[in-house]
Amino acid sequence: MNGEKLYICATCFQTSATQTECHEHGLMMECQPGEPGNALRQPVKNGYGEYWNTAPRWFLEAVGWIEAGPSLD
């Protein structure tokens, strides 16, 4: 996976360019959203071609809502 890393709090969505703690919610998650245009930046569609969540795929993978893997498109 290419691209820069970013760190985000899964609770309040505070972001940082370096690994740090959100002072209210603990250690931030490391995320790699990929280069512009990467499918990881797109929301995930269900089997009917409908978006089931508005979050980008890289976030859903980081919080463990979906498994990392090839695009579902």
Ligand SMILES: [Zn+2]
């Ligand atoms: Zn937070």
